C-alpha cells in the first residue's frame with residue numbers, strides 16, 4: 100500500500116476514492132479510524148494503513164431538522180431532516196457518519212443495533228467535490 | 238491514581254455580578270459586561286478600589302464569528318479602566334469563563350497576583366438560528382461537524398444511547414425541562430422566567446388575541462408532546478430540550494484567602510477545582526458518560542476531600558435536557574442509569590434532597606456561552622450567601638455548593654466546589 104501521511108487529509112482523500120481507511124500501530128496493534136500518526140496506546144509512530152470492510156451496526160443517531168448552512172445547501176431543512184449517527188464497525192472501532200437510506204421524518208423506525216453497510220456520498224463537482232462518509236441499512 | 242491536587246495558596250471569591258441574560262437588540266458585549274461589573278462592585282461587602290485589580294481573565298467563545306470581533310481581553314480591560322494591566326482571553330467553547338475562573342485562581346494561588354477579576358461575555362442573538370448552529374458547531378470534534386452533526390444533534394445521539402442502555406424515554410427528558418422551568422420564575426435574571434404552565438397560558442392568550450384556534454393540553458407533558466408547541470430540533474431533542482440563544486455577561490472578584498475578610502464579611506472559598514478534556518463521539522467508549530466531567534470531578538473531589546454526597550446543591554451544564562441526566566450521574570450525585578429516576582422522583586427539585594439548577598439552568602436562565610461558567614458560579618454565590626431570594630434552597634446550614642460547566646460536545650468540562658465558612 101502506498102505511503103500517505105496518516106492524516107485527516109489522507110482520510111478524506113481515501114473517502115473520495117471510495118475507501119474507509121484507518122491506521123494500525125505496527126508495534127501494539129491498536130486500530131484508529133480516522134487515522135492517527137501517533138499511537139496513543141504505546142506512543143509508537145510506526146503505523147500502517149488498513150481498509151475497513153465497511154460493515155457495522157448503528158450505535159446512536161439523531162434526525163436533524165435545524166440544519167447548518169452547508170447541509171441546507173444540500174437540500175435539508177425543517178421539512179427535510181437528515182440522519183447522522185455513530186456506527187460500530189466490525190473491526191471494533193466507531194465512526195461518525197451520515198445515515199442514508201432511512202426516513203429521517205420517522206426516527207421511531209430507526210433502530211439502534213441495525214446492520215449497516217458503508218456508502219460514500221459525493222456532493223458537488225470537480226475540484227470542490229466533497230465526499231461524506233455514510234452508512235445505509237443492509 | 239492521581240496525585241492529590243492542591244492550591245499553593247488559598248483563594249476566595251469576594252464579589253460577583255451577572256447581567257440579565259436574554260436576547261438584546263440594543264445591548265452589545267461591552268454593555269452586558271458593564272452591567273455585570275457594576276453589580277460585582279456593589280456586592281463587595283466592605284467596598285474596594287477597582288484600581289487595585291491586578292489582572293483580568295475573560296472567557297469568550299465565538300464573538301469572532303457572531304459579531305466579527307475577536308481579542309476581547311483588552312476591549313473589556315479598557316471598558317473597566319484596567320488597561321494597561323494584563324488582560325487574557327480564555328477559550329474553551331461553552332466552558333470559556335470557567336477556564337477564566339481557573340486561570341484567575343491559579344494566578345493568585347501561585348502568589349503572582351492578589352486581586353484578580355474573572356469574567357465572561359457572549360453576544361449571540363444577532364444571528365439566525367441556523368447561523369448560531371454553525372457557530373457553535375465550530376467547537377465540535379471535526380468528524381462530527383463534517384457528517385452534519387449540530388450541537389443538538391450530538392446530544393440527540395447521546396440521548397438515543399442513554400435510552401437504549403437504561404430504558405429511559407422522552408417523557409423522562411420532559412421531567413428535566415418541567416423541573417428547570419419550575420425554578421425559572423423565581424430568577425429575575427432568567428431569559429425565560431416562566432413555568433411550563435405559564436408558557437401554555439401565553440400560547441392560549443396569543444392564539445385568542447390573533448383570533449386563531451385556541452390550543453388546549455391536558456397537562457405540561459401534553460404540551461411538550463405537541464409538535465406544534467414543541468417541534469423537533471434534532472430528534473429526540475425538541476425545542477424544550479434545548480437551551481436558548483442568549484446574550485449576557487458575568488464576573489467575579491477573586492483574592493488571596495488571607496486578605497478575603499478585608500473585602501467581604503462572607504467570602505466563599507475555592508475548596509475544589511477540576512477540569513478534563515474529551516475525545517468526541519467516535520472515540521468515546523460509552524456515550525452515556527463523559528470522561529472530561531469525570532476527570533474534572535476527580536480533581537475537584539480529590540483536592541477538597543469531599544464526596545458527592547457532601548455537595549448540597551449544584552448547577553450543572555444542561556445545554557440539553559439529556560446532558561443534565563448524564564452530568565448528575567458522572568458527578569456522582571446519582572448512580573449510572575439512576576439520574577432519570579431521580580428527576581422523576583423529584584429528588585433534584587429546589588426543595589428536594591439534591592437541588593439541581595436552582596437558577597432555572599441554561600434552559601431557562603439562558604446560555605450566553607462565554608458567560609455561562611461564571612454565571613453558574615454566580616448562582617452558587619447567591620445561594621451560599623443566602624441571597625437567592627424566593628429561589629433560596631430551603632436547607633439549613635447551606636455551606637457547600639458546586640458548578641459543572643461543559644464546552645463543546647464534552648471536549649472541555651470543569652467542576653468547581655465553593656465553601657462558605
Ligand SMILES: [Zn+2]
Pocket residue numbers: 124125126127128129138139140141142143
Ligand atoms: Zn501502539
